[in-house]
Amino acid sequence: MSKFCSNAVFDTALAKISTATRMVAINGQPATYAAADAGRLSEATLAAADFAVANGDVSGRKVTIAAKSGLAVIAAGTVDHIALLDPATTTLLYITTCPAQAIVAGGTVSLASWQVEINQPT
């Protein structure tokens, strides 16, 4: 007996992630949209083209968030979390971590491409 989940189920979840129009670099895990917004040390604007949904590397489906570069440093600090925000609904959509990196004013920030993948049930 095997378990199964339709790609449509995954894509629906990933599509929700893809509604984010802001990607912020922050220190610590924000609990709310407001916290993420207020604590952002750098920020990238996202558009629909920045999200690409495809089959997962293991199974299921994944969404790839495009790399961003040349981002201004909004405030100095240590970045260790990246969050996706939907300002239209003031929703904190997703948070992931990143290796801690101290950034200083006047510099630029680049964010590598990354993915969120949802696998088939096992």
Place this chain on the structure above:
Amino acid sequence: MAITVAQVETNGWILRVTLTGTRSAIALSPDSPAQWAANFAAYALGPNGASPGLTLTATTNGFIQSGGTAVASSTVARTLIATKALRKAVVATAAGVRDAKNPDEIDNGDGTITVRLALSQHIYVGDAGLTLTALAGWRSGSTAQTIAVTNNSTIAAPAPIVRWTDVPYQLQSGSFALECAVVSHHPNALAPVAGVRFTVTDGTTVKTFWATTLSTSPLYPATTGDGAAALALRVYAAAVDPAMATALTKGLLRCDYEVYPWIGPAQKSDPAATKSMTNLGTSGLATAAQVPFVVAYNPGNSWIVPRFAYVSPTGATTAAAANVSTTASTAAATPLANINLAIESLRLWSAANAGAGGTLAAANGQAAITQSVDGCRIRLIAGVTTAATTTAVTYGVNTNATWLVIEGDPAAANPRANCILRGSSSNVASWQNVSRVRFAGLAMEAASGKFALAPYAWCDNFEFRNATPTDTSAYYGWAASPGLVWATNGKWWKTGLSPATLGSQHNPVLVRAVTVERAINAPAVVNCARLPTAIGGTAGISGTGTNVTDAGVGLDRLAIGNDLRFLNGAPAFVMQNVAYSALPAGLVLGKTYPAASRHGFVNNVGEIYGGQSPLWYGVGENTTAMSSENVIEGNTFAGDRVNAWYNSLTLATIALNDIEDCQARVNRYANNVTLKNATKQDAYFDPVVQALRIGVALSSTRNKAYAVGAQIVIVGSPANVYQCTATTGNTAATGGPTGTGSAITDGGATWQWVATETRQHGYRPQALGMWSAAYGVGFEGNIDLESANDSLGSPEYYFEFYGVGSQSLYVDGITIATGPFTLDKSGTANRQPYQPLPDNNGGGNYTPLTTGSGPYILGRAKSANVDVDQRGLARSIPFAAGALGVPAFSLTPAPDRQASRATSPVSGWATTLPLAGNALATRAAVTMTGWTATLRPAGAATTTRAAMTLTGWATTLGARGAVLATRAAASLAGWATQFVPATGRIATLAQAPTIGWTATIGTSAGRLATTATAGTTAWMVTLVVDSDRSTMIGGAGTVTWRGAILPASARSPSAATASIVAFVGGRAVVIDSGRIAIVDRTLPILLPGTATPPERTLIVTGDFRTTIIP
């Protein structure tokens, strides 16, 4: 539509492609950018896109890194792209109007056309395996294909530009550093070249040192000499220990570099590779780049005996060897009155101690040096020491190995400020009779005249100025005694003229870490800075521009890391009007014009704040010039324009304007930030040229046949342009061509008559020689910030293509409202895009902003010859164009993988699970492991289930298919395949209930299967009673046996029910409960005395004592 033939033209940068199809539909008017674009609409080359339409790959000769060295390779890969379809040369009408730009396409008349395309870089002679990959649609209707390309290039790959960045003939007693600055035309990311091989020899032993990465120079303060900014000079360097086995012998050592680029030939300071020691005493004293670096190696002072002599106004007035000592404190006790006396005293000591250091022994192929003052130090006490001229120094003092040092007393407070050496009014100085002198740790003043230097002078840790500070004076810096000078770590100001502007005087070789007020003319200018007006520099006087020129040294010139802000006059950098009587063959370009070749301008900041002048005076401004193998990289030019590869002829006569042409090829122009970069070429309308045509009535007198570009005459590749120069008439009899619409033959050339000269235009259709620059060949990562709202902008100045990864905002029609820099203090009287009014002081901060228009600069550059910016900030790809960058931080968000689980517990393997083949990594999350590989517990190990018992499988568990799912739930494992317990092993149930076998359990014959429950076994088999035995009758608890049921010998049938049957005397005996047994022996019971003991005993009931039947 397919390509049938492809070849690279001899110029190396034009790809000529023949393909099936027809020419583009074009319109020759109006001559507007919109029409230009429309005429080229068929082409979609996408040079800056992710997938360029035409990609050309090849292999070339170069070097690769291997084992800490660089080794030759003939298969270095190159990838070029076609950037733009070439246009035709300008066609001007009689009325002075030109046709709209249109593609250079030729209809071959056979269903094919030939087009010419610019490549992103030059293909070099010898490049092999050229393959063109075309994507569908690179031209309308074209198909995807791959085709071999013929290489007709005759262009040789350039060697790197290299210079020593230290001063030769230094005295070294132990280890020392060798270093050189390197600029390559093909840096690989942030590595200029594959490696540098240094060699050091004493004439017999050769030591080799490799450097394959850049390092920060340990030499000289990392400042401008005035502490203005911290600058890091990145060099290829080696630490040389001459004593390391095999030790080098004392004497002059010859050091050489061999620089191996990624692409192209090596550049060597010893091209002949002879490592000649002949004339080593002077061969390192030259302005040329390819000279040895010479070191005076003196281990343990065993060759040169350094001595000291002190100078004090109250010192001795008679020279004597006794005033000289090898101990500084001893010499300090007996100072001499002036420098003349000190030099003479040193000479006397040498004469008196010839065998003890006064004469240097012959060494390393060099002759002995008599009356040597090599390595001696004359120390000036605090105060002013005036150069005396009354006591001539005896000729014959020698410094053929190393420098005589004249320095401030180190014991004085701040000797650079307080120990002052002042020149004499007679423009002579005693040290002029000493071959080489190092002035160190002092201030040098020119007083009422010039300051005379030794023939070879080294100013180190110095301040040079006029004794009466006045910038408007005509005091020269250095007297007109031709020689060479090296200047390091100094400040050079308050002089009426630049000490180095007069070509007849000393020619600087290296100027490093010096703050200056005036020009620096030297073949190597590194880490220098223009003195800010606020701290002493004077604005508004003639010649305040700190222009950097090459002092007449044409080739291999370097200007790296210079901070030339605060300019209000002359251009910052000049690279034209340098005449060469003879150039290397590869740089001649078929002309004998003055040329700027093999110049490297890298990481420089230039700022014009008040006056008006190009920051970088390019090539071909109202002159004819050649430009080849230059590297202009990573510069920021703020405040005014850059006239790069201008080709603005504007020559004296119309005849010259009709035939002359500047030349350019194999230049690298990368990562530069400009506020206006203009070029002209053939399509530029020059009103001066037009005036020349009309003003001398040439249109009426110079009747001549002419042909312009490929429209008229097509011979060879590229198309030759023929022009008749007959000026005496319009008939053959009068010396000119004649006829109407018919060709005439003149010698070997056929001239096509077109029309009587009526040109009234200002174009120069023949000016095509700099098209490789106009099409951005070798360009990359540049940004021209001239905004579309700048009225200076004009399509006349367009580059046809500005380079891969480059952008010209004007061309793109981008308007920027705000400036791109942190603090813009530039601005000229002639307008400037972001500084509406000229600033009065200059000195802006040209670090790009990360907001506003700054991002046009950021993240643009992909490769460079210096891995730090002008202020030492490390670069990482991509980085900011220009000389100044901003810190770049890279963040890598962690990818997330969400596995969908159905249950909760985990599998717990007690042993290591080796993953076969391509391992399937297990996430650390909460889900289960799904192994696609076979699970093979090692040895006798036990794989443990999550349930209560153990499973000990000795055999392999082969999961069906690719999935072995270990459930952690409460139920049983369900193996799809049969598993067989090995002999002696027990398959243990994990829990209740029992194992349920789905297969039939076959009973062996005669065996009984036992039920585990308390109930009655219901066998499906028939119980057969032998024929002579009693028959069991089913019924109400009674069984009737036809025969006796006889247990086997010694066996007892056990009843499963409550009734036991026995037979006594032919009658059935039924006992409700108890036991019946017949035994073969007599039980211990009591019988009558006459009774015969029974052979057997039948026991009925549970208590055999009560019923015994014998």
